[in-house]
Amino acid sequence: xxxxxxxxxxxxxxxxxxxxxxxxxxxxxxxxxxxxxxxxxxxxxxxxxxxxxxxxxxxxxxxxxxxxxxxxxxxxxxxxxxxxxxxxxxxxxxxxxxxxxxxxxxxxxxxxxxxxxxxxxxxxxxxxxxxxxxxxxxxxxxxxxxxxxxxxxxxxxxxxxxxxxxxxxxxxxxxxxxxxxxxxxxxxxxxxxxxxxxxxxxxxxxxxxxxxxxxxxxxxxxxxxxxxxxxxxxxxxxxxxxxxxxxxxxxxxxxxxx
Numbered sequence: 001x002x003x004x005x006x007x008x009x010x011x012x013x014x015x016x017x018x019x020x021x022x023x024x025x026x027x028x029x030x031x032x033x034x035x036x037x038x039x040x041x042x043x044x045x046x047x048x049x050x051x052x053x054x055x056x057x058x059x060x061x062x063x064x065x066x067x068x069x070x071x072x073x074x075x076x077x078x079x080x081x082x083x084x085x086x087x088x089x090x091x092x093x094x095x096x097x098x099x100x101x102x103x104x105x106x107x108x109x110x111x112x113x114x115x116x117x118x119x120x121x122x123x124x125x126x127x128x129x130x131x132x133x134x135x136x137x138x139x140x141x142x143x144x145x146x147x148x149x150x151x152x153x154x155x156x157x158x159x160x161x162x163x164x165x166x167x168x169x170x171x172x173x174x175x176x177x178x179x180x181x182x183x184x185x186x187x188x189x190x191x192x193x194x195x196x197x198x199x200x201x202x203x204x205x206x207x208x209x210x211x212x213x214x215x216x217x218x219x220x221x222x223x224x225x226x227x228x229x230x231x232x233x234x235x236x237x238x239x240x241x242x243x244x245x246x247x248x249x250x251x252x253x254x255x256x257x258x
Contacts, residue, residue, distance in 0.1 A: 005034035006056075007041050012202070013194045014041075014048035018111075021057025026065035027110045036088055043095045046257060049202040050194045053118060054102040054187065055111075063109020063132070090117070090142040096206040096213070098197050102190035103127040103177070108165070109140065115176075116146035119209070120193060123168040123177040124186045130165035149216075151175045201239040202257045207231075 006017040016038045018025035025031070042051050055061055086092045090113055101118040107129045115121055115129070123129075131147075133140040140160065148156040155174040159166065171177040181189045197205065207230045215223035234240060238258040246253035 004031045007038045012049040014051045018055040024059035024062040025055045028065040051099045059106040060103045061111025096209040121177045124183040127168040132163045135163035207234040
């Protein structure tokens with residue numbers, strides 16, 4: 001069976017694409033498994049330093065396939081109720097490589113949950129965002145955990161509790177999207193941002209992101225102690241030596257990810 005999520009590496013940029021356009025990239029059991037495989041590959045691929053996530057066709061992802069009897073889980077135990085484990089991005093996977101969401105169209109439910117996990121959001125002018133779950137009689141759990149960490153509480157609650165959609169410009173106004181671009185330039189703009197991120201030493205970037213993520217749940221003293229430890233680890237890398245040498249020689253550094 002052909003994968004429903006594509007993983008493509010171009011230089012040091014991995015692009016992960018929902019590829020079920022006839023169903024607006026709705027999540028069924030196979031999409032979920034394929035998505036996990038793609039992110040596992042991103043986590044383990046030492047040549048992938050930055051990632052872009054997008055959708056094929058008219059949608060980014062419209063959420064769980066409610067017409068599929070197996071739903072978004074199928075045989076894949078993806079909830080803590082069924083199988084208490086960290087086995088996906090929504091259950092707490094730690095991937096500290098920078099990830100860009102390039103939102104090309106409808107981004108609903110499960111799709112928006114992924115976007116709240118990404119570091120950057122670039123929206124097509126055609127993008128729409130929403131958590132429709134409450135209108136189906138169920139709460140969105142990970143969305144409720146993550147969205148208030150990303151945007152103002154009232155804006156988050158408006159999206160979560162009304163189930164309404166918002167357009168790209170409104171998403172930028174409330175801080176959900178960082179940029180809104182012409183639809184036909186979406187992937188060009190996402191790649192331009194990815195190339196900017198590649199100017200950073202990849203191990204230093206991962207260390208910085210890890211500190212930023214973990215520090216949210218630590219006291220100031222614990223966060224500083226953890227951060228200084230990470231700084232020592234990153235400072236002992238080959239890339240750190242290369243960065244200092246390049247600066248002294250007045251040339252761009254050549255990162256190796258070591």
